[in-house]
Amino acid sequence: xxxxxxxxxxxxxxxxxxxxxxxxxxxxxxxxxxxxxxxxxxxxxxxxxxxxxxxxxxxxxxxxxxxxxxxxxxxxxxxxxxxxxxxxxxxxxxxxxxxxxxxxxxxxxxxxxxxxxxxxxxxxxxxxxxxxxxxxxxxxxxxxxxxxxxxxxxxxxxxxxxxxxxxxxxxxxxxxxxxxxxxxx
Amino acid sequence: xxxxxxxxxxxxxxxxxxxxxxxxxxxxxxxxxxxxxxxxxxxxxxxxxxxxxxxxxxxxxxxxxxxxxxxxxxxxxxxxxxxxxxxxxxxxxxxxxxxxxxxxxxxxxxxxxxxxxxxxxxxxxxxxxxxxxxxxxxxxxxxxxxxxxxxxxxx
Numbered sequence: 001x002x003x004x005x006x007x008x009x010x011x012x013x014x015x016x017x018x019x020x021x022x023x024x025x026x027x028x029x030x031x032x033x034x035x036x037x038x039x040x041x042x043x044x045x046x047x048x049x050x051x052x053x054x055x056x057x058x059x060x061x062x063x064x065x066x067x068x069x070x071x072x073x074x075x076x077x078x079x080x081x082x083x084x085x086x087x088x089x090x091x092x093x094x095x096x097x098x099x100x101x102x103x104x105x106x107x108x109x110x111x112x113x114x115x116x117x118x119x120x121x122x123x124x125x126x127x128x129x130x131x132x133x134x135x136x137x138x139x140x141x142x143x144x145x146x147x148x149x150x151x152x153x154x155x156x157x158x159x160x161x162x163x164x165x166x167x168x169x170x171x172x173x174x175x176x177x178x179x180x181x182x183x184x185x
Numbered sequence: 186x187x188x189x190x191x192x193x194x195x196x197x198x199x200x201x202x203x204x205x206x207x208x209x210x211x212x213x214x215x216x217x218x219x220x221x222x223x224x225x226x227x228x229x230x231x232x233x234x235x236x237x238x239x240x241x242x243x244x245x246x247x248x249x250x251x252x253x254x255x256x257x258x259x260x261x262x263x264x265x266x267x268x269x270x271x272x273x274x275x276x277x278x279x280x281x282x283x284x285x286x287x288x289x290x291x292x293x294x295x296x297x298x299x300x301x302x303x304x305x306x307x308x309x310x311x312x313x314x315x316x317x318x319x320x321x322x323x324x325x326x327x328x329x330x331x332x333x334x335x336x337x338x339x340x
Contacts, residue, residue, distance in 0.1 A: 017202060023209035030216035039248070040239040041304065041334040049324040071312075117313050124234040124309035126316075127333055131236040138238055183314050 042127070042134060047174075063105050065094045065113045069129055071120030071182025084128060091136035095169065108140075108169040115175050120182015137171050144169060229254035229271050234309035236335035247301050248332075249289040251282075253315060254308035268311040270319060279318050283326045306334040 067087070068076040075082045077090060095111045097104040105111035113133055117126055138153070144165045145153040153165065231254045242248050252271040256264040260276075270277050272285045290298060303323060307316055323331060 019206035020202065020209055023206050023213055027209055027213045027216065030213065030220050034216055034220045039242040039245075039304070039334070040337065041233075041242070041332040042236055042238055043240045043302070043330070043332045046320060046324050046329040046331055048327065048329065049321075117317075119312060119314035119317060121313040122309070123307050123311045123313060123316055126313055127234050127236060127309075127335060130333070131238050131335075134238040178313060178317050182312070 042131060044130075059112060060106075062103050063110045063112055065091060065105070065111065067113065067115050067129060067133070069115075069117040069121045069125055071118040073122050073125040075129070084132060087129065087132040088136045088139070091133055092140060095136065095140060109167075111172065113173045115173060117178050118181040119178050121178070133173060134171075137169065140169050141165050226274060227252060227271070228257060228260050228274075228276060229269055229308070230257050231306045231308050232310070233306060233334045233336055235338045236333075237338045239335060239337060240332070242302060242304060242332060244297075244300070247293060247297060248304050249286065249301065250304045250306060251319065252306045253311055253319065254306075255311070268308070268315045270315065279322045282319065282322045286323075286326050286328050300330070301328065302330045302332050303328050304332045304334050 066076075066078055070076065075084060075087070077087065082090070091113065094104050095108050097106075115129065115133070141153040145151055145157065145161070148165070149157075149161055151157065153162075229252050231252050253268060254271075255266050255268055256276075264276060270279065270282075272281055277285070286303075290301065293301060305316070305319070320331070323329070
């Protein structure tokens, strides 16, 4: 009796052996077509378009950190040639002005970074400079978050805390219209 | 000799392969989830630069891609070597951008439209001139959220 029922069950079982083959086929298809893309990048908020030129002369020079990248990919920071390695630290010092120097920003909320490039500037250099400036702000936010809340600055922070930090050290980067030097024909 | 026959007499059952499909299916689902089928083949060479301050692009459906680079060898003769813009699967000019953005926008639910991001995949070896023109056009089209695509820095 028992023997018979077990035999019955055996004959009714679907052979699952080929299932693996089918799954393998699909698996290989997806393996081949997969590109695990790292869609990452530097997110930027562009200013809205307006026909009028912004008048920069009203700003005090001590509050403006001007960075110029020319068509030879050379850097001019506050009218002096500079190195890209020092850019981040100089920007940080400028924004926070820890020693209260006369020629650096009055306070972080008044600090403005002005970035200007030529049309012939290499994109890689431009992005490197932008990256350094962003890094300066990210580090400052991080330090502020550590000091105030004892955590590192991240997107997971409560919105009010992020707002407080960004209110204290706002990211102000203005990009001037580039000059037409070194335009590629 | 007697040992062997003994073993055969016991007849150890074959290892069940019934769970093999499950394992394979698990792998399959993993790859299905992470797969992004590339919708447009690149006609320009795009080798994005490296950067450290990266943010991840969250929702794929809210992102439109603009490729800027020099035409690949295949298209060099026809289009020259100066940097070009590619929208979707064809070469385009700056004037085509508003229509391209609009076409993408109508596919997105209305409450999500403010979060649309333009991903600029720009070759590192391109001059800023064309990038600037495209940025200006994006600003004019009121598409202000932009992401400069970059690779994580390898130390």
